[in-house]
Amino acid sequence: MNQSRQNLKRIAIWQPYFMGGGAEAVSLWIMEALAPHYNVTLFTLNFIDFSQLDTLYNTHLTHQNITIHPLLPRSIDTQWINALIANSPQIRFALIHWSIRAFKALTADSDLVFSTYNAVDMGQPGLQYLHWVHVVDPQPKDNKGWNRLIMNLSGFSLEKLKQNQSVANSFYTADRIKAEYGINSRVIYPPVITEMEKRPWEEKEDAFLCSGRIVAAKQTHRVIEILQAVRDRGFDVKLHITGGGGGTYKRSYEQKIQGLADKNSDWIQIYQDLPYKDYLQVLARCRYGIHSKPEPFGISVAEMVKAGMIPFVRDKGGQVEIVGAHHEELLFDNKNATAVEKIVQVLQQRDRQMALLESLKKQQSLFSTEKFISEIQAVVAEYFQN
Incomplete structure (x- = not known):
């Protein structure tokens, strides 16, 4: 790493898995927005191939200076893990909270922790982009038995979750965040590609x-x-x-x-x-x-x-x-x-x-990748100024 990049602030991003969909697109474009200006490390369960994801989501991360930190050993088959995540809610929940525990242990010295996968206790205040509510933390009525045991694994704290600055994907979601967590959030619509052919x-x-x-x-x-x-x-x-x-x-x-x-x-x-x-x-x-x-x-x-x-x-x-x-x-x-x-x-x-x-x-005009990038960069810049 050259001297100029060594002096950049360090951002740790938590996105437990990439299996297709809008949430993953948001995570990738957040990295697209931040990588030129910060030292970005992505913490995820399995190693991912940016070249493949670039093809699917029209991002350009292969050429960015981003560190990928897989939390599981490279020897564990990614397809097998993804199949478990897709087909077993209990295993998915356990893997998510195990990854939170690992993320907390590895990122204590980061300048910013950033969850692109909904609201989460990351061990210290940071930023969180919410696609919906109660994804990582169950509804209060479901917070018992297996769920409580697994949340203890990550030392999950609802109060620490509420200390994060929140970004919502819509005003509809922002209203639910306020109702469920009692916290305000800034709305940044997800990125939408503008390079589209406009046929008559x-x-x-x-x-x-x-x-x-x-x-x-x-x-x-x-x-x-x-x-x-x-x-x-x-x-x-x-x-x-x-x-x-x-x-x-x-x-x-x-x-x-x-x-x-x-x-x-x-x-x-x-x-x-x-x-x-x-x-x-x-x-x-x-x-x-x-x-x-x-x-x-x-x-x-x-x-x-x-x-x-x-x-x-x-x-x-x-x-x-x-x-x-x-x-x-x-x-x-x-x-x-x-x-x-x-x-x-x-x-x-x-x-x-x-x-x-x-x-x-x-x-x-409400939606574009350019608008998303500038708004994410502004949120992070304001975070560091405060």
């Missing part, structure tokens, strides 16, 4: 995009049901489903969705683990988006807006901030029939489509 509406496919991990929580099956009903109303729309990030998750649901796609191959296509540049091509081709799960934020919905699509989303959650609460005709409740009616109303009105596209342009 006439050149796009009459197709919907459903983007994100193919897991039951994302309700991919509901998206298929909704669009099948739209097709039954006489609209020959297609559906492109993109699985996210290359994570290891329960396969039964994924197989169920693949089976539905195979039966309806004339209008459904699934893309798994696309490199980001290929994912952007799919984004550019679709006129519409659909997202059935209420999200704390919903980075895939923000990507849809940035790409010049018309997204239909649930009427509660952070994705409402992305689309804009005033676009009521794009928000549907938990009934499939409501979603079908709202989609049909927009599909049959060309003038309304054009008006929505123009109005949605105002939402695009």
Whole structure:
């Protein structure tokens, strides 16, 4: 390490694993923002390959001066650990708290500790970026038995968690943070790529995009049901489903969705683990988006807006901030029939489509990688000034 970098402040980042999804994207782009200006060390359970993650998330970390500190021995198979994390909540919880214990022991002399994986007691006050509440610490009613035993392993303190400065991924999440922890947080929307091809509406496919991990929580099956009903109303729309990030998750649901796609191959296509540049091509081709799960934020919905699509989303959650609460005709409740009616109303009105596209342009400026980088850099700079 050269002399100039030796003099930089040392930031220790805690992100226990990388298995695909928006939280991992935030962690990677936080490192993108900080690495040029600080000595950054990433503490994670397994060794990770920045070149592979750069391909998936369009980051440039391979060429940054970042130290990766895996907490588990390199000899332990990463896929095996990821499978345990994905399929066993108890083992995932235990590994998370074991990694917190190790992180505390290794970072006492850091200038800043930074959790990019939600609220956590890091042994000293620091920064924490929250994607949701009670992820690392269980709800009070669940804080017993196994959970209490494991939290004792890391010496977890709710009071120390509350001493951190908090950043939230949406105002929706910030409200929940205030309600659950009694602490304020600064909202910094996750990074959304701006390098997108903007095709004219006439050149796009009459197709919907459903983007994100193919897991039951994302309700991919509901998206298929909704669009099948739209097709039954006489609209020959297609559906492109993109699985996210290359994570290891329960396969039964994924197989169920693949089976539905195979039966309806004339209008459904699934893309798994696309490199980001290929994912952007799919984004550019679709006129519409659909997202059935209420999200704390919903980075895939923000990507849809940035790409010049018309997204239909649930009427509660952070994705409402992305689309804009005033676009009521794009928000549907938990009934499939409501979603079908709202989609049909927009599909049959060309003038309304054009008006929505123009109005949605105002939402695009809320999200970019550049805005995210500058806001993260500002939060860290202010932390060191205080």
